[in-house]
Amino acid sequence: MPTSRHRNKLLKIYNVLFNHFGPRAWWPAETPFEVMVGAILTQNTNWLNVEKAIVNLKSSRVLRPASLLGIGNRELENLIKPSGYYRQKAKKLKAFVKYFLRDYDGRLGKMRDVDGNELRHELLQVHGIGPETADSILLYALDKPTFVVDAYTKRIGKRVGLFKFDGYHEIKDFFEKNIPRDLEMYKEYHALLVELGKNYCRVKPVCLKCPVNRLCVKEKGRRAC
DNA sequence: ACCCAGGTGGCCC
């Protein structure tokens, strides 16, 4: 299938979503460090639960690298408990913060100076950081143009017939090859897909008023969503 | 009482 066809469909979906939802102003956080923490806490977790955990971290005044490393595992676990998987995530946060302090002195600017591909490779070595978390941190905390793929991206992409494959990097490459390599567009596109997914494109396709409904593929004569 | 949510690491074969 010619690339221009994919390109046109991707831009069409983007335009439909942007016109429907407007700019999303993502990632929802006050600081880049908060983005990093949120990216770990939101793994397979409802964002409302993550917000509760972040509120706890803020009111305890430990949402800083040195403090997160300084407090005990038990205390950290209790603070982030609402976000689920709290024992796992406490370990993951510590592992990330340890890396951030050791390699970059906990300085964002120092980290931003490094090449994006190199950073991505580093992040993937850190316990608890997989491809999506790495890309979220790169894109939304460090302003590195890398496309973030999540469960919504996969689900929506399949329903609208963009692709049939399921692998993270296949899908990431698909987007990156077919849309302009533009930081703001990458940020906006992922945010719009999440907005669509949260509101309409759920596991059970019952989204009659879905803004991309007319773009969805047909199955047995009906649209997939 | 289910089902779902902005994944990842550790097994097993």
Place this chain on the structure above:
DNA sequence: GGGCCACATGGG
């Protein structure tokens, strides 16, 4: 190198 499974809370 892919296919399971544990991890855990809160909302619909």
